[in-house]
Amino acid sequence: MQNNDPGRKRLLVTGTAGFIGFHLIRSLLGSNYEIIGLDNINDYYDVDLKYSRLAETGIAREKIEYNKLISSTVSDRYKFIRLDLKDKDKLVSLFRELKFNRVVHLAAQAGVRYSFTNPDAYVGSNITGFLNMLEACRHHPVEHLVFASSSSVYGLNKEMPFSVHSPADHPVSLYAASKKSNELMAHSYSHLFGIPVTGLRFFTVYGPWGRPDMSLFIFVKAILEGKPINVHNEGRMERDFTYVTDIVKGVEKVLESPAGKKDRVEGKMDPAISSAPYRIYNIGNSKPVRLMDFISAIEEYLGRKAIMNMIPIQPGEVEKTWADVSDLENQFNYAPDTPIREGVKHFIEWYRSYFKI
Numbered sequence: 001m002q003n004n005d006p007g008r009k010r011l012l013v014t015g016t017a018g019f020i021g022f023h024l025i026r027s028l029l030g031s032n033y034e035i036i037g038l039d040n041i042n043d044y045y046d047v048d049l050k051y052s053r054l055a056e057t058g059i060a061r062e063k064i065e066y067n068k069l070i071s072s073t074v075s076d077r078y079k080f081i082r083l084d085l086k087d088k089d090k091l092v093s094l095f096r097e098l099k100f101n102r103v104v105h106l107a108a109q110a111g112v113r114y115s116f117t118n119p120d121a122y123v124g125s126n127i128t129g130f131l132n133m134l135e136a137c138r139h140h141p142v143e144h145l146v147f148a149s150s151s152s153v154y155g156l157n158k159e160m161p162f163s164v165h166s167p168a169d170h171p172v173s174l175y176a177a178s179k180k181s182n183e184l185m186a187h188s189y190s191h192l193f194g195i196p197v198t199g200l201r202f203f204t205v206y207g208p209w210g211r212p213d214m215s216l217f218i219f220v221k222a223i224l225e226g227k228p229i230n231v232h233n234e235g236r237m238e239r240d241f242t243y244v245t246d247i248v249k250g251v252e253k254v255l256e257s258p259a260g261k262k263d264r265v266e267g268k269m270d271p272a273i274s275s276a277p278y279r280i281y282n283i284g285n286s287k288p289v290r291l292m293d294f295i296s297a298i299e300e301y302l303g304r305k306a307i308m309n310m311i312p313i314q315p316g317e318v319e320k321t322w323a324d325v326s327d328l329e330n331q332f333n334y335a336p337d338t339p340i341r342e343g344v345k346h347f348i349e350w351y352r353s354y355f356k357i
Contacts, residue, residue: 008077009143011255012100014038014133015107016057016080017050019211020148020202023244024104024251025057029075036069036098039107040084044114044121045212052354053209054080085129092132095140104255105133105147108179111213112152112316115174126178127185134189144196144258146251149183151203151240151284151321152176161324164201164272164280173316183280190278196258197277200251203284203323207244207343208350216344219298220351223306229295233313237291238320240284243343246336250283253332272327284323285336297344 011028015021016037025037037057041050041064051061058074064082067090072078083090085107109115109125130147137145154162156170171177183199190197206216222229259277272280295306313319329335351357 008032008034009101010034010036010098012036012038012094012098012103014085014103014105015148017041017054018106018110019053019207019209020205020244020247020251021106022053022057022209023207023248024106025078027245027248027252029057029072029078033077033102035075035078036094036100037078037080038083038085038094039080041082044109044111049209049212085132086124088132088135092136092139095136099140100142102144102255102258103133103137103142103146104251105130105145108148110175110211112173112175113314114213116315119174122174122178126175127181130182130185134185134195137195138189138193141193141195144198144255145186146198146200146255147182147186149199149201149280150176150179151201151282151323152318153180153183153201154321155318160320161286161322162282163324164282164327165270167271172318175316187274187276187278190259191274191276194277196260197279198254198259199278199280200254201280201282201284201323202247203240203242203282203321205242205244205247206347208347209354210244210347215294216298216347217351219295219306220302220348223298223302223304224357226307228307228309231291231295231308231310232317233291233319234310235290235292235295235308236319237313237317238288238322239291239294240286240288240321240323241294241340241343242283242285242323242336243338243346246285246338247283250281250328250332250334250336253334254281257332281328282323282325283328283336284321284325285338285340286323286325287340288320288322289340294340294344297341298348300341301345301348 058072
């Protein structure tokens, strides 16, 4: 695959059959990047939804083969490859052949509860897969590696709002631990090999085309079917819900500004800044929403009341999340701001259209 325009940068985006990756691709199709999307299309949840996302970006299901580049029918600057990140040899070959300028790494095994019964999936995808990505970027250098971390890394932290400048050393799930591990692995490679790396801690992302294992999807489906929903911690939960297009805008802004070496006070370590070309940002709405208010918004736009099963807080959960996004605001003049009611409305409109309800 030749890049016929030397002024056009080549970008790899992983996880493009996934929720955030799909939205990022749709936004980037209007950019000047030459884009390669990558996904293994695993069956963690309904693969039909994943194939439908791919179809929206011009990638036909029947044309997809393992380790084969597929051209999009929507844009001549977009191609997709089905590839597992654990397949190190083929991943490195892809880097060798295509010589990526930048990478947005979103592919990961998601979900907190799934990690209780399938821990190996998290080690394979989030540790081994991420290591293979770092190795590929090491041996075939890129201008910038941007990767998805998670608000879950804050774990037992109680100081609010969660700041990237505070330690995050007490995760409460294997998923969270794997994401914290990604940050540490990325820093070591950035320090040793000079790879410009930026980690983004996403806060409870929601919106159209969202994952079926997330609360908004679960609640809407159950309420429409007249089934009860489990309301954790008897409703005393708060989440910093962040609309997916706000996340995408943040990723795009950070992508255009590769991490550089930062000065720091000698002897003072900062978890978000390093002498290496490495940094960490929160991307969240910075307006925690009570779970009961979230449910009320869903009820309003569905025109139906939820049947609620009030249950205790579950293992691996935290009571509240709240993002401090001051670094993102100060350095990029950007902060997510979509109100929860607007975001819920857009999701329900998509859900009714997609499932023809």
